Amino acid sequence: MENMTSVQKKQKLIGKYLNIGNAGFRSIRNSEYVDKSGLIDFMNRCLNTPQKLICVSRPRRFGKSFATKMLCAYYSRGCDSRDLFADLKIAEAASFEQNLNQYDVIYLDITLFLSTLKQSDMLVAQIEQEIIDDLAQSYPEIAVEHRLVDSLCKMNQITGRKLILIIDEWDAMFRECKGADEILDNYILLLRSLFKSSLTDQLFAGVYMTGILPIKKYGHESAVSDFYEYSMVEPRPLQEYIGFTTEEVKSLCQKYDKDYTIMQEWYDGYTVGGVHVYNPKSVMESILRDKYSSYWTKTETYEALRNYIDMNFDGLKDTVVDMLGGEKCEVDTGSFQNDMTSMKSRDDVLTLLIHLGYLAYDEDTRCVSIPNVEIREEFIRAIKNGISPNRKHLIRYWIKSIQVYSKVIRETSCW
Numbered sequence: 001m002e003n004m005t006s007v008q009k010k011q012k013l014i015g016k017y018l019n020i021g022n023a024g025f026r027s028i029r030n031s032e033y034v035d036k037s038g039l040i041d042f043m044n045r046c047l048n049t050p051q052k053l054i055c056v057s058r059p060r061r062f063g064k065s066f067a068t069k070m071l072c073a074y075y076s077r078g079c080d081s082r083d084l085f086a087d088l089k090i091a092e093a094a095s096f097e098q099n100l101n102q103y104d105v106i107y108l109d110i111t112l113f114l115s116t117l118k119q120s121d122m123l124v125a126q127i128e129q130e131i132i133d134d135l136a137q138s139y140p141e142i143a144v145e146h147r148l149v150d151s152l153c154k155m156n157q158i159t160g161r162k163l164i165l166i167i168d169e170w171d172a173m174f175r176e177c178k179g180a181d182e183i184l185d186n187y188i189l190l191l192r193s194l195f196k197s198s199l200t201d202q203l204f205a206g207v208y209m210t211g212i213l214p215i216k217k218y219g220h221e222s223a224v225s226d227f228y229e230y231s232m233v234e235p236r237p238l239q240e241y242i243g244f245t246t247e248e249v250k251s252l253c254q255k256y257d258k259d260y261t262i263m264q265e266w267y268d269g270y271t272v273g274g275v276h277v278y279n280p281k282s283v284m285e286s287i288l289r290d291k292y293s294s295y296w297t298k299t300e301t302y303e304a305l306r307n308y309i310d311m312n313f314d315g316l317k318d319t320v321v322d323m324l325g326g327e328k329c330e331v332d333t334g335s336f337q338n339d340m341t342s343m344k345s346r347d348d349v350l351t352l353l354i355h356l357g358y359l360a361y362d363e364d365t366r367c368v369s370i371p372n373v374e375i376r377e378e379f380i381r382a383i384k385n386g387i388s389p390n391r392k393h394l395i396r397y398w399i400k401s402i403q404v405y406s407k408v409i410r411e412t413s414c415w
Helices: 006-013 023-029 038-044 065-073 109-116 124-138 140-144 148-161 173-178 181-195 246-255 258-265 280-289 303-309 312-326 345-358 373-381 389-412
Strands: 052-056 105-108 164-167 203-213 229-230 268-270 273-277 360-362 366-367
Touching: 006 373, 023 065, 038 065, 052 258, 065 105, 065 164, 105 109, 105 124, 109 124, 109 164, 109 173, 124 140, 124 148, 124 164, 124 181, 140 148, 148 164, 148 181, 173 181, 173 268, 246 258, 246 280, 258 280, 258 373, 268 360, 273 280, 303 345, 303 373, 312 345, 312 373, 345 366
Parallel strands: 052 203, 052 229, 105 164, 164 203
Antiparallel strands: 268 273, 360 366
């Protein structure tokens, strides 16, 4: 074979799942970007250590995909991302040069597979074959393999290099394939083959998974127990990367001449690991549209929230009415099975709503509350029907209060 030019070699390295390049993060940098590159420095410190398996869970539209695209752009071989990070915090870190574009990175978006492949008992096998076929474009020797772990072993033998694996929406399989036991069992077996075997240290320099839910529990043992988890309940030390911090929102308000106090009332309220966190989706869209409104909640129908409230475990509906009035509710998060179906108590539902972003959790008091105006409006829509008659007057009171408050905001705001 003739010698390939450096450009041809780079082109060969870029695939559908392997070393996808930096186009995703470049698109993000072309718009208003709040610097979360400190996450890279954290991951750099975890590479090739027992802490290298990382699972970060947070609510939808809280920047999960932004983080994975940033990590892909930084680590992936076959592209040059120096200009994308030169003005960010990570460029000041000692580990910046050492790891920049130095790894083969496999990036998997589980929602993509669910939207393009048939949900049959062969779904997981199809996913494995899709990835193997892509790897074989760069390493033809892999084409004969049928198990992903075997193909990664052969790739490791060919290159002598460890991989970084990034999985976006890892838990989408559990959310979209409820009741499909064959699919879910095969998925768990796939994860176990990759992350709970003697091959894990040989294959991976680091793994970063992100989703809405923490890792699924099976009896007394997690399906993938070696992961270090960072969630809305246990976020430290990654709490500042879960959403926008107070300082970041104040800076945005100053830059775009917005009223921080109103922004705070609408989108603050989450205290995660001692840090006030704002919903990134809502903050950025309120700036883009020049209007305060419920942007995050519009991405999912309130019917989903109402379905959980309607379970009414241990008087859950009355608890929600009390929280609409500003009260807090103590919750035990320990029994939650990290899925959307194994609901057995009020604590299970409240814990799920923490992970979904509908409730704020205070780790010091172990209490939940409704975080802000945006979420309060959603709870009112979800609960105003079906509560006991002696509580309906409270709902009417809170609806009126929200309407009055919204009117005051509109009249006092320059928007």
